[in-house]
Amino acid sequence: MISGNLTYKDIEYFFVLENNRELSLVPKEGFKEKSNAMFYAPLANGIPGVVTPIHPIIENDYLVGISSETHEKIIMIPKSYQIGRFNSVLKIIIKMVIKLNRKDKIAKINFYSSELNYIYNTKRTIKSFNPSKEEVDLKLKPCDVVGIKSEEFEIDGRKVKCNFDIDKVFSGKDLEHPLKIRTRMSFDFEPTDDYMFIRKIYYIAKKFIQFLTYRQNITFKEVYTSFLNEEELYEKNGVVIINDEFLIAEDEEIISKRFIPLDYVYSIAHNILQGISDNTLYTRHIPLSYDDTQVMTESSFVLTTAGFEWEFSRLFPEGKRKKQARINAEAIVNIELIQLEDKYRGNNGRAKKIINKLHDFVDLTGLDANLDYTFNQLDDITKDFANQLYGMSDEKVIYKDMGHRLAEQRNDFAHGNLNKDFTDLAMLDIIFLERVIYMMQLKRLGLDNYSIKNCINDLFQCHMIINTD
Numbered sequence: 001m002i003s004g005n006l007t008y009k010d011i012e013y014f015f016v017l018e019n020n021r022e023l024s025l026v027p028k029e030g031f032k033e034k035s036n037a038m039f040y041a042p043l044a045n046g047i048p049g050v051v052t053p054i055h056p057i058i059e060n061d062y063l064v065g066i067s068s069e070t071h072e073k074i075i076m077i078p079k080s081y082q083i084g085r086f087n088s089v090l091k092i093i094i095k096m097v098i099k100l101n102r103k104d105k106i107a108k109i110n111f112y113s114s115e116l117n118y119i120y121n122t123k124r125t126i127k128s129f130n131p132s133k134e135e136v137d138l139k140l141k142p143c144d145v146v147g148i149k150s151e152e153f154e155i156d157g158r159k160v161k162c163n164f165d166i167d168k169v170f171s172g173k174d175l176e177h178p179l180k181i182r183t184r185m186s187f188d189f190e191p192t193d194d195y196m197f198i199r200k201i202y203y204i205a206k207k208f209i210q211f212l213t214y215r216q217n218i219t220f221k222e223v224y225t226s227f228l229n230e231e232e233l234y235e236k237n238g239v240v241i242i243n244d245e246f247l248i249a250e251d252e253e254i255i256s257k258r259f260i261p262l263d264y265v266y267s268i269a270h271n272i273l274q275g276i277s278d279n280t281l282y283t284r285h286i287p288l289s290y291d292d293t294q295v296m297t298e299s300s301f302v303l304t305t306a307g308f309e310w311e312f313s314r315l316f317p318e319g320k321r322k323k324q325a326r327i328n329a330e331a332i333v334n335i336e337l338i339q340l341e342d343k344y345r346g347n348n349g350r351a352k353k354i355i356n357k358l359h360d361f362v363d364l365t366g367l368d369a370n371l372d373y374t375f376n377q378l379d380d381i382t383k384d385f386a387n388q389l390y391g392m393s394d395e396k397v398i399y400k401d402m403g404h405r406l407a408e409q410r411n412d413f414a415h416g417n418l419n420k421d422f423t424d425l426a427m428l429d430i431i432f433l434e435r436v437i438y439m440m441q442l443k444r445l446g447l448d449n450y451s452i453k454n455c456i457n458d459l460f461q462c463h464m465i466i467n468t469d
Helices: 032-039 114-119 195-213 252-257 262-278 298-315 324-344 349-363 367-377 379-391 399-414 424-444 449-459
Strands: 002-008 011-018 022-027 040-042 051-053 063-067 073-078 084-086 089-100 106-112 126-131 136-140 153-155 158-170 179-192 222-228 234-242
Touching (some): 011 089, 022 032, 073 195, 114 179, 114 252, 153 195, 262 449, 298 399, 424 449
Antiparallel strands (some): 011 022, 022 089, 073 089, 106 179, 158 179
C-alpha cells in the first residue's frame, strides 16, 4: 500500500493506492464540497437546490502524487478513466504505476523476464566452468563482449535504441544465490518526463517478446528506469509496475524451448520494433498462451487469415500478377459497367453504389489465389515445412488446394456458417498458414531465407535439419 498527497483540478487529496491497482482519493479539509461538485451539475432551468448527476472522467493522462513514507514521485496511469465514488472518496482503477525516487527525467528503461534469458541466452557470458567436489571455478566474460546494440527506430518521431546485454548481480545475503545472471533488454532515448511515452515503450517491448514467442502471456519480472547523471552514466531512479489481469503463467518447459533466438534476428530487430511502433506488423492473431495454440476456434481462424491478408498487401503491394486473359476479361466487364453508370447517372444513387461495388469485385483477386501465389513465391522457404507437416498425415502438398480450402473455410465463418466443423486438412492448412505469416513478416523485414527457416524451426519446434542454401 502507498499513501500520500495528490492534487487534481486544483483540489488537494490524500491518496491510498492498494496493490498498485485500486486508488482512493480523499479530499482534504476545505476541498470536499469542490470535489463532490464534479459529480453534479445544476439543471438548465436553474431551479435552486436541484442538481443532475453526471459521470466525470479523469481528464489527465495520468495522476501524480508524492508518497508520505518514501517521498517518491508516484505516477499512476488509469486503466479506466471513469471516476467512481463512495461517499466522498473517489475510486479509480490503475493500470500502470511508475515510482521515481528522484525528479530526474527518465533516459532509459530496462526489462527482465524469463523469456529474455533464453532469447538472448545467459550462457554466452560464461567463459569457463570447472566444477569439482571441493570448489567451483567459474569465469565470466566482460559485459562489453556479450552485449548487442540494435540500430535506431522511432516512436512518435523520437529516436530510440534497443540494447541487449547480460546483467550480473552479486549478493552476500543469506538464502540468496551469490551470483545472479540474467538478460537485460533496455531502451535508451533523450531524457523525458513524458510518462505516456514510457508507457508506449513498455507495450512495444512486451509485443516484441510476444512476437518472438508466439504467445501473449509475457510477464516482466522487473522493469526499472534510469537517468543520466553528471558523468553521463545511467543510474537507476525508479521502477515500473503493470497490472496484468487474467494472465496465465506459462510452463518453464515452453519458455525454454519455443522462441526465436535473438541471434537469428538481431540484424532486423530495429525493423521489428519499428513495425510494432507503427502498427504495421500484424500481431492480433498471436494466441494468449501455448495451450491456445493447440486449439483452433472460429475467431482465431478468422484472425489468422486476416493476418495473412494484412501481410500480403505489404509483402506484395502490387498484388498477384494476373494472366493476360484475366486482364482482358476484366476490361470487357468494366466497359459494360461504365455503360451502366452512364445509364443511371444522376437519377439512381443506390444503383450507382452497387455498380461501384461491382467494379471493386471485378478488380479483386480472391483469397485462395493470393494464398496460392504466396506459397509459390516463398516456395524456397515453405516447401520443406509443408512437406514435413502434410507428410505426417500422408497428404500431398498442393498449394492451390490448400488455398482453396482456407478461403472456403474463412468464407463460411465470415458469413456466419458456424455449424461447419474443421476438417483435418483445414487444421493442417491453418497450422501451415501460421508459419507462413511469420515467413512473410520476416522476409518483408529483411531477413535472409536461411535465417527465416531457422526461426520457424525453433519457434514451432519442427525438429528439422536446416541446410544452408
